[in-house]
Amino acid sequence: MTAFGTEHAFAKTRAEGRAALVGYLPAGFPDVAGSIEAMTVMVEAGCDIIEVGLPYSDPVMDGPTIQAAAQQALEGGVRTSDVLRTVEAVAATGAPTLIMTYWNPVDRYGVRRFAADLANAGGAGLITPDLIPDSGADWITAADEHGLDKVFLVAPSSTDARLAMTTAHCRGFVYATAVMGVTGARASTSDLAGPLVARAKLTTDLPIGVGLGVSNGAQAAEVAAYADAVIVGSAFVRALLDNPDRAAGLEALRVLTEDLAAGVRGTR
């Protein structure tokens, strides 16, 4: 395990008796420097772990908000090398930093080379929304070689057998998708997430993070009551999309992060 692994973040949040706050932004949105600055603000304001999104042309798990941000990043010319550079800068803040990526960009870069470069950049691992362990033998081997986190997703539709198989292949934490649907803020938290976390916990001692739909501190507090991590993406993207002025955007991010951080601490 590298010094930058999520293991340390979870040891800390467990010692504090609270859930971790995991924040997502795509690299290169609004531009590379802007995304590094934004994620740095998120760490300062209370995110325990950062997910750097690798913008992809065909993001089938993402709703309109993250699609728009990824498209803006791609139109701005963001490259895979920029994403790794972003990881390096964000990891330097001390927060464990993972990449969330669809599989083809990693496949294209070369799985072994990607794992090596991610580890060199101080990255903690990968979250892979369209790679299931069944299809991920190369990644599992490469991640093991470099001690990187392998965060696969589980869903409300996962059978018990698939839950056990998937969590057995995870390292770092398990990503539980709270709803049957794509990313995006939702008015109320899902009633599918609690039972999914309970089922997942029967199969593993790893922390279980819950993502999809959380957008404010109250929702974060609800999810934090039964999950080890609260994962927030679209709400952070929305804060930047709604505030095109850089300073205003960063301020909105700070306010949102603080609200969410209070939510996971039950101090809101």
Place this chain on the structure above:
Amino acid sequence: MSTTMGPDARGEFVGADGQSFGGRFMPEALIAELDELTRVWEEAMADPAFTGEFERMLREYAGVPSMLYEAARFSEIAGARILLKREDLNHTGAHKIRNVLGQALLAKRMGKTRLIAETGAGQHGVATATAAAYLGLECVVYMGKVDTERQALNVARMNLLGAEVVAVDSGSMTLKDAINEAIRDWVASVEHTAYCFGTAAGPHPFPAMVRDFCRGIGDEARAQVLELTGRLPDIVTACVGGGSNAIGMFTAFLGDADVRIVGFEAGGDGVETPRHAATIHAGEVGVLHGARTFVLQDADGQTVESHSISAGLDYPGVGPQHAFLAHSGRADYQPVTDTEAMDALAVLARSEGIICAIESAHALAGTLRLAAENPGCTILVNLSGRGDKDMGTAIEWFGLGSPDGAAP
């Protein structure tokens, strides 16, 4: 059903060198459903009640088996004996009715009440809307915004058939983005919704399932050619976008070592330009829409937009079994440019009185090329669709439509 031709239990077509195509690169949320779909499909194909009903629907409703037609005047021009499998005469005007009737019947068997589909030019959307109306299912079709504007007539047809058409304005606003949006719908609706996928691509079991629903094309044609000529054709050809009509034609001949199999991809403005859809010829192995296959992609693995005058071939991926057949050398895939296809379309119209789809015209153009290289041989061509939908393109391309208009 399909054990002799693959894929394996993981949905992969694996080459002798270990290179794998197909498989499943999909969100975990859909895996349980893909497993269930695989199970029900395999069970259904072994159930005479299902296969009998499928055949009855094809016969009574879709006009299948389609006829084999010896194109004598076209043959004279080609310098070879050209036999056309007339899928253009099927209900809704193309081979696609076979696939949608199979998938819609399977959806009913699974207790689904709603069909979703993606469409490029609108042909698969119209076919799905047709099957949904025929079997009493709700239907939503995703179509890139650019395509809804290019193909307003097909949008109207789908509406008339009772389907809702959703214009997709993300990404490049074309077929690949329509597929993305349909997948997004399906993740949220999978409990009551079947995704009626339009081609022999996507995650397992779609490539094998779509192939098996379309393989009647080749099974019928093989028997028809034997009856007509007393022997197998020398060459079998089809156009390839995603590749459902081609794999439907080729499957019956895969075991006939003496029959040469050639697929024709959309070469657009030419494969030396960036504007084409020749995925096998110019793409590289990657992952798109759930399968490992050849993909038009940039150095970072971002999908590159394809181009073809034919909307049905305008796709930056290709079915994984075609990728496998190309990799293994059993089938050969060649590009055909927009110009070559449109020339062939005019030749067929003038020599035979048949206006075919521009997709199918790619197969004809390639066939003319093969005939020139192999004079006197017998070539079986899948004439996969009719050209009514393409008249707007033809008017523009040839400058038709005014009384003193130019002749192509």
